[in-house]
Amino acid sequence: MLTNPDETISADDLPPSAADWGRSGVSAGGLRVAKAAAEAYLCEPDGAGGVRAPSAQWVRQIVEQYDLSIGHASLTVRLGMKVILTLVEWLPVVFLRRWSRFTRLPLAERLAYLERFEAHPHGLVASVSYALKVPLLIPAFEEGEALAMTGFDRESIVSARRLVDGPSAGRESDDGAAQAPEDPPT
Amino acid sequence: MSVVHGRELKKPLREHCDVVIVGSGAGGMTMAAHLAEAGLDVIVLEEGAYYRSQDISAFKPSESLRRLFREAGMLAALGRGQTPTISLTVGRAVGGSSLLTGGVCFRIPSEVHHGWEHDLGLTGLSERSLQDEYADVERRMAVTRVPERLRSESTRRFVRGAELMGVKMHALHRNTGDDCVGSAMCNFGCPVGAKRSVDISYMPSALRHGTRIVSDALVQEIVTKGGRAVGVAGRLLGGRFGKPGLSFRVTARAVVLSCGTIHTPMLLQGQGLRSHGLGRYITVHPCVRMMARFKEPLNGWDGALQSAHTDHFDGEGIKFTSVYTSVNVLAASLPGAGPELMRRVRDMPHYAVFGGMVHDGGGGVVSRGLGREPVLSYEMAPRDLVQLRRAMAILAEMALLGGAEEVLPPIFGAEPVRTKAQVRALMDAPLDARRIECLAFHPLGSARAANDPRRGVVNQDGASYELPGLYIADGSILPTSIGVNSQVPIMTLATRVAWRLRDALLP
Numbered sequence: 001m002l003t004n005p006d007e008t009i010s011a012d013d014l015p016p017s018a019a020d021w022g023r024s025g026v027s028a029g030g031l032r033v034a035k036a037a038a039e040a041y042l043c044e045p046d047g048a049g050g051v052r053a054p055s056a057q058w059v060r061q062i063v064e065q066y067d068l069s070i071g072h073a074s075l076t077v078r079l080g081m082k083v084i085l086t087l088v089e090w091l092p093v094v095f096l097r098r099w100s101r102f103t104r105l106p107l108a109e110r111l112a113y114l115e116r117f118e119a120h121p122h123g124l125v126a127s128v129s130y131a132l133k134v135p136l137l138i139p140a141f142e143e144g145e146a147l148a149m150t151g152f153d154r155e156s157i158v159s160a161r162r163l164v165d166g167p168s169a170g171r172e173s174d175d176g177a178a179q180a181p182e183d184p185p186t
Numbered sequence: 187m188s189v190v191h192g193r194e195l196k197k198p199l200r201e202h203c204d205v206v207i208v209g210s211g212a213g214g215m216t217m218a219a220h221l222a223e224a225g226l227d228v229i230v231l232e233e234g235a236y237y238r239s240q241d242i243s244a245f246k247p248s249e250s251l252r253r254l255f256r257e258a259g260m261l262a263a264l265g266r267g268q269t270p271t272i273s274l275t276v277g278r279a280v281g282g283s284s285l286l287t288g289g290v291c292f293r294i295p296s297e298v299h300h301g302w303e304h305d306l307g308l309t310g311l312s313e314r315s316l317q318d319e320y321a322d323v324e325r326r327m328a329v330t331r332v333p334e335r336l337r338s339e340s341t342r343r344f345v346r347g348a349e350l351m352g353v354k355m356h357a358l359h360r361n362t363g364d365d366c367v368g369s370a371m372c373n374f375g376c377p378v379g380a381k382r383s384v385d386i387s388y389m390p391s392a393l394r395h396g397t398r399i400v401s402d403a404l405v406q407e408i409v410t411k412g413g414r415a416v417g418v419a420g421r422l423l424g425g426r427f428g429k430p431g432l433s434f435r436v437t438a439r440a441v442v443l444s445c446g447t448i449h450t451p452m453l454l455q456g457q458g459l460r461s462h463g464l465g466r467y468i469t470v471h472p473c474v475r476m477m478a479r480f481k482e483p484l485n486g487w488d489g490a491l492q493s494a495h496t497d498h499f500d501g502e503g504i505k506f507t508s509v510y511t512s513v514n515v516l517a518a519s520l521p522g523a524g525p526e527l528m529r530r531v532r533d534m535p536h537y538a539v540f541g542g543m544v545h546d547g548g549g550g551v552v553s554r555g556l557g558r559e560p561v562l563s564y565e566m567a568p569r570d571l572v573q574l575r576r577a578m579a580i581l582a583e584m585a586l587l588g589g590a591e592e593v594l595p596p597i598f599g600a601e602p603v604r605t606k607a608q609v610r611a612l613m614d615a616p617l618d619a620r621r622i623e624c625l626a627f628h629p630l631g632s633a634r635a636a637n638d639p640r641r642g643v644v645n646q647d648g649a650s651y652e653l654p655g656l657y658i659a660d661g662s663i664l665p666t667s668i669g670v671n672s673q674v675p676i677m678t679l680a681t682r683v684a685w686r687l688r689d690a691l692l693p
Contacts, residue, residue, distance in 0.1 A: 040523060040524060041523045041524065041527060042524075042527075042528065043524045043525070043528075044524075044525060044528055045525050051524055051525065065248055068252065069248065069251060069252055069258045069259070069260075070258070070260075072252040072253075072258040073257045073258045073260055074257060074555070074557050074558070074559035075555075075556050075557030075558075075559070076555045076556050076557055076559050076561060077257050077258075077260050077261075077559075079556060081260075111523055111524040114523045114524075115522070115523050115524070115526075118521070118522075118523065118598055118599055119598070119599030120598075120599065121599070121618065121621075122618060122620075123270065123598065123618035123619065123620020123621040123622075124620050126598035126599055126620075126621050127270070127271050127598065127620055127621070129598070130598060130623065131260075131262075131271075133518070133523075134518050134519050135258075135259070135260055136518075137517070137518035138247060138248050138251065138259075138514060138515055138518045139248040139514075140514070140517075140518065141513065141514035141517040141518065141531060142246050142247060142248055142514045143246065147513075147514065149528075149531055149532055150513045150514070150517055150531055150532070150534040150535075151483065151485070151513075151532070151534050151535035152487060152513045152534070153485065157246055157247065157371075157512060157513070157514060158243065158244055158245065158246060158371070158375070158377055159369075159377060160367055160369045160377035160378045161367050161368050161369040161370070161487075161488055161489075
């Protein structure tokens with residue numbers, strides 16, 4: 001009989017597996033690059049002509065989420081991301097003519113470096129920047145003050161739109177299987 | 187009967203049934219429901235996990251990406267030559283990619299059907315032949331026209347610009363019945379469960395009729411006996427870290443592959459099948475998304491994710507549809523860094539978005555990757571690249587006519603454009619195509635149907651030419667690019683395959 005055991009545990013509570021990739025995906029060195037990049041992407045003017053870094057807690061949350069996301073991808077993507085992070089770490093010598101790792105640059109120089117990376121006329125180079133930026137920043141504006149910064153005016157990112165006379169929502173049965181109407185309108 | 191979490195099973199799985207289906211997306215779940223309703227014993231094996239629809243509704247976008255999207259949303263078609271890297275959306279969960287659509291429902295255009303019937307000799311796939319299948323899919327999915335009141339202000343601005351260009355926009359049809367409230371979150375999980383993805387529209391009936399669905403089940407092999415497909419084998423995901431998962435083996439009278447355009451050919455090639463075109467000539471419908479800034483706030487997230495389209499440019503092979511997505515995802519893809527990026531993020535209420543899609547020629551090839559995941563590479567035909575650039579120019583013009591102050595071209599490093607002359611200059615300038623920010627949502631055609639074994643992988647009924655007992659029911663069997671969203675077409679063809687298989691298996 002094909003059923004789960006009576007005493008089941010939630011799939012989310014099970015330890016991650018080598019087969020389904022649910023684990024940390026970025027090395028410690030890679031995470032340092034991601035952190036340095038997140039700080040530069042999200043820095044703000046400091047009022048004195050320079051820039052100031054975003055809060056350490058915000059950056060830490062972003063990098064944790066990024067690590068988790070890469071960990072859910074396959075070996076191919078994980079290796080691809082490793083190459084991208086390595087390139088970002090070592091290419092200041094090309095873009096800034098500075099013999100320094102990206103993670104050791106001051107914030108303003110990291111910002112200038114990422115801007116040049118993204119605007120590079122060679123498409124492959126620019127797309128490397130994009131491949132780092134988007135997965136890194138998707139969790140950045142997802143909740144709390146950062147979400148509010150976007151002007152999004154619902155309680156949370158998963159809240160339904162508020163309507164004065166909205167139709168009723170979800171049609172769930174007791175066992176959780178959503179019910180399709182027998183004769184849906186056409 | 188409910189879905190079995192394969193990772194929670196404690197011993198290897200050995201089962202027998204009438205039909206085993208690999209994959210639970212638009213093709214697989216459609217097959218399962220029809221065959222089970224006919225009284226056949228069906229098992230569905232899905233590599234991804236199972237989440238109930240109310241769980242999916244509560245996922246933040248980054249959680250959706252990790253749990254529901256293949257490669258955590260980072261799947262891409264690698265561009266060959268003058269071709270951008272194309273970000274691909276493909277599902278990996280019970281419900282497959284149907285969980286991730288914007289809900290748009292199109293029938294295959296008449297001229298495409300005409301080509302299948304008259305150029306390829308596929309009379310069984312003519313528009314007239316598939317009328318009943320279309321009607322069945324649209325009824326089950328509650329396909330309805332998106333009412334005017336659900337158009338977001340983002341969409342309205344582009345529609346206004348289009349009308350000033352003499353381009354007429356029409357309401358889209360979507361699979362939300364009358365339940366959509368316009369939360370613009372369809373592709374990460376509808377907050378009110380309005381979208382009839384297959385876990386809502388087909389799975390309840392499949393389960394009621396006895397279908398057994400096992401999640402976390404990675405099929406690695408088609409079991410054959412005497413030159414005939416008689417089952418599948420693989421391993422269950424989960425278990426202790428670093429340990430191989432438990433094995434499973436399901437034998438059946440018929441085996442159906444519904445793993446999708448990228449994974450179906452991998453499984454077939456692994457079996458040594460070499461049918462013509464297997465894993466080649468893949469179309470993806472390359473898309474661009476244009477963001478435009480308006481003076482006043484639009485709050486584009488209030489409204490249906492997709493609500494309007496035009497067929498004005500269909501003759502050129504370009505389709506324009508309104509689109510929006512989760513605000514944090516849009517913010518992450520804004521150009522710039524630091525203060526420039528943050529300024530744009532704070533301006534998000536002022537941005538409108540619209541999309542353009544190219545009816546492409548089929549330059550995709552799927553091959554084995556480093557691990558178990560295949561790699562899709564894609565070479566864009568010169569004509570398709572021209573159409574993609576033309577789509578960008580038309581979208582930019584639409585936005586400016588609609589009152590946009592500036593338009594952000596989907597080109598890495600490009601400056602915003604503010605006038606029609608700037609649009610023309612940008613589009614006429616030499617451009618490395620790999621700088622285009624390109625997306626795709628409809629990989630199709632890696633195991634095409636044909637009326638001759640020398641020209642395709644399956645016949646019009648989805649039956650493999652090379653391996654008796656094996657059927658395919660997913661986007662891979664579409665004989666050509668279709669130029670419209672692929673959910674209804676896939677389900678329609680799957681319905682046909684299901685009805686033919688039912689008739690073949692039942693006395």
